[in-house]
Amino acid sequence: MPLDAKRFLFVTGKGGVGKTTVTAAVATALAARGKRVLITMCGAHERLSAMLERQPVGHEVVSVGTNLWATRIDPERAMEEYGELVIRVRALARLVFENRYTHGFFRAAPGLHDWAMLGKAWWHTTEEIDGRPKYDVVLFDAPATGHGLDMLRVPKVILDVVPPGVLRRDAERAWELFHDPERAGVVLVSLPEELPVTESIELASALRDELALPLERVVVNALLPALFAPAERTALTSDEALFELARRGEDLDASEAALSAAIRRAAREELQSRSVERLERSLATPTTRLPFLLGTAGTPAGIRELARHF
Numbered sequence: 001m002p003l004d005a006k007r008f009l010f011v012t013g014k015g016g017v018g019k020t021t022v023t024a025a026v027a028t029a030l031a032a033r034g035k036r037v038l039i040t041m042c043g044a045h046e047r048l049s050a051m052l053e054r055q056p057v058g059h060e061v062v063s064v065g066t067n068l069w070a071t072r073i074d075p076e077r078a079m080e081e082y083g084e085l086v087i088r089v090r091a092l093a094r095l096v097f098e099n100r101y102t103h104g105f106f107r108a109a110p111g112l113h114d115w116a117m118l119g120k121a122w123w124h125t126t127e128e129i130d131g132r133p134k135y136d137v138v139l140f141d142a143p144a145t146g147h148g149l150d151m152l153r154v155p156k157v158i159l160d161v162v163p164p165g166v167l168r169r170d171a172e173r174a175w176e177l178f179h180d181p182e183r184a185g186v187v188l189v190s191l192p193e194e195l196p197v198t199e200s201i202e203l204a205s206a207l208r209d210e211l212a213l214p215l216e217r218v219v220v221n222a223l224l225p226a227l228f229a230p231a232e233r234t235a236l237t238s239d240e241a242l243f244e245l246a247r248r249g250e251d252l253d254a255s256e257a258a259l260s261a262a263i264r265r266a267a268r269e270e271l272q273s274r275s276v277e278r279l280e281r282s283l284a285t286p287t288t289r290l291p292f293l294l295g296t297a298g299t300p301a302g303i304r305e306l307a308r309h310f
């Protein structure tokens, strides 16, 4: 159970693949094993609270279950808080941030906006109570844009271009944590389909080659249960005449319609199985397969069910 020892997990993947669902499931699993877990997320519209049937989560940290907390990081506010940290003096920070020229400058500074969010999430790992970390693990439900990869590039950019100071010191500490495979890792969420798998493989190599960040886990989400054995799948999908029937799709009698449905399902299962094999072959990273949940995904029962896989 290597996830248990982590201090920071960065959950990423393409839009809509199930990042928030997986974040909630991992958090629920860790919290059930006694870890104090904080979920951090970006963006104005969060779906986490609906999944857990809780009140909407704002920018304050709120309890969303036993051992489980959540907060939404608002980029503008994080920028301002971060500016205050960097500039130290609140009144001065206000002056700088409310000045329309410097405001524009800070917003336009490459990656600073992203860093404000990622840096805020990281900052929660440094919070302490009575000399102990306030949270055992912080999960970051990253935005889908650019796979969240751009965001992970930011600390390095800061280290490369920013002169020594608070901003740089924090980026150094965060970068050190993110690189440590004992304490941090990326959880990459994918779907068992051709394009998402190709993109996940690309993202994984960028993480490894460009950023040297530890890929902790690949999650293949929403797998359909296999109705057909491999031999049945092959029989149903390799016959051109049968395929023609499935393609025709209309003017079918009852048995043809049933056969057509079976062929389409077998083709989907075949594609799914090939995609997962390709993903697992290409990445030497442990994979967690999550089932497609009919109806219960996005509910507390569904999240608990998925949590069992972590």
Ligand SMILES: Nc1ncnc2c1ncn2[C@@H]1O[C@H](COP(=O)(O)OP(=O)(O)OP(=O)(O)O)[C@@H](O)[C@H]1O
Pocket (backbone or CB within 6 Å): 013, 014, 015, 016, 017, 018, 019, 020, 021, 022, 047, 144, 221, 222, 223, 290, 291, 292, 293, 294, 297, 298
């Ligand atoms: N295993 C699953 N089975 C069935 N439905 C699922 C599963 N996982 C996620 N879903 C559904 O897919 C949709 C997208 O999931 P989710 O919001 O977690 O994705 P996301 O990657 O966070 O999306 P976004 O990029 O918009 O933040 C939701 O409706 C969710 O309930």
Ligand SMILES: [Mg+2]
Pocket (backbone or CB within 6 Å): 019, 020, 021, 047, 141
């Ligand atoms: Mg999401």
